[in-house]
Amino acid sequence: MYFMTAEQIIFLIVSGATLASALMVVTVRNLVHAALWLVATLFGVAVIFAILNAGFIAVVQVVVYIGAIAILFIFAVMLTRKDLRDNVPQLNKNWWAGALVAAATFAGLVFLLQSWSAISKTAEVLPDKFDAVGLLGEALISPDAYVLPFEVASVLLLAAMVGAVYVAFSRK
Amino acid sequence: MIPLSWYLILSAALFSIGLFGALSRRNAVAILLGVELMLNAVNINLVAFWRYGDYTSMAGQVFAIIVFAVAAAEVSVGLALVISVYRRRNTVVADELDMLKW
Numbered sequence: 001m002y003f004m005t006a007e008q009i010i011f012l013i014v015s016g017a018t019l020a021s022a023l024m025v026v027t028v029r030n031l032v033h034a035a036l037w038l039v040a041t042l043f044g045v046a047v048i049f050a051i052l053n054a055g056f057i058a059v060v061q062v063v064v065y066i067g068a069i070a071i072l073f074i075f076a077v078m079l080t081r082k083d084l085r086d087n088v089p090q091l092n093k094n095w096w097a098g099a100l101v102a103a104a105t106f107a108g109l110v111f112l113l114q115s116w117s118a119i120s121k122t123a124e125v126l127p128d129k130f131d132a133v134g135l136l137g138e139a140l141i142s143p144d145a146y147v148l149p150f151e152v153a154s155v156l157l158l159a160a161m162v163g164a165v166y167v168a169f170s171r172k
Numbered sequence: 173m174i175p176l177s178w179y180l181i182l183s184a185a186l187f188s189i190g191l192f193g194a195l196s197r198r199n200a201v202a203i204l205l206g207v208e209l210m211l212n213a214v215n216i217n218l219v220a221f222w223r224y225g226d227y228t229s230m231a232g233q234v235f236a237i238i239v240f241a242v243a244a245a246e247v248s249v250g251l252a253l254v255i256s257v258y259r260r261r262n263t264v265v266a267d268e269l270d271m272l273k274w
Contacts, residue, residue, distance in 0.1 A: 049216075
């Protein structure tokens with residue numbers, strides 16, 4: 001007889017809720033509701049990160065994704081409000097082809113995964129006093145590790161910010 | 173313990189849902205919502221491989237942070253473009269934005 005552990009039950013509940021709200025994001029008619037379902041999905045993913053012992057990533061997910069990106073989406077939806085009319089179809093006329101491609105992608109990925117030998121690997125227990133945040137901080141600023149990609153990412157953010165202001169600025 | 177496959181299948185499902193949204197929605201903002209779902213699926217994979225592989229090397233988490241930065245850049249430029257297009261063409265339906273088509 002196979003009993004699931006509490007961790008597995010929590011994982012199944014959270015991932016079910018995450019996938020259900022992701023489906024609502026892509027199918028719901030009202031875009032403000034879609035953005036709010038996106039918040040639910042992102043929160044579910046944050047819980048998945050917490051289950052994976054990546055507490056810092058979970059917090060960044062909540063602060064950056066929910067606090068900034070999802071709110072930006074809600075602002076954009078409200079600024080382009082005219083196309084929220086409820087009587088137009090929200091899916092284009094080739095939506096069945098998109099569904100087919102998505103289903104084929106999922107089937108292909110699952111087929112690839114089940115032929116991989118390390119797929120049912122379980123995680124090693126983290127040692128006591130394992131300082132993931134400290135190691136992450138050192139990895140981000142150490143010249144032997146990832147300081148260059150980190151700096152490139154910050155230049156990218158700056159360039160994106162300047163570009164976004166330039167593109168969205170209205171010249172009167 | 174949760175086997176690695178559960179995370180990978182969750183991530184594949186989330187990616188496929190996002191792909192469907194990006195391919196099938198008419199509204200440009202909704203297409204960006206689909207892209208966000210796909211980026212989150214990638215992040216689940218990265219963090220799961222960090223936890224199940226060599227957790228003393230922080231590569232998975234570092235890449236997840238960089239994906240966060242790229243997602244923020246993508247969404248800010250994307251939404252600025254959508255707002256700018258809406259101001260000029262008065263529409264955000266992707267089918268109607270065919271100025272480059274001839």
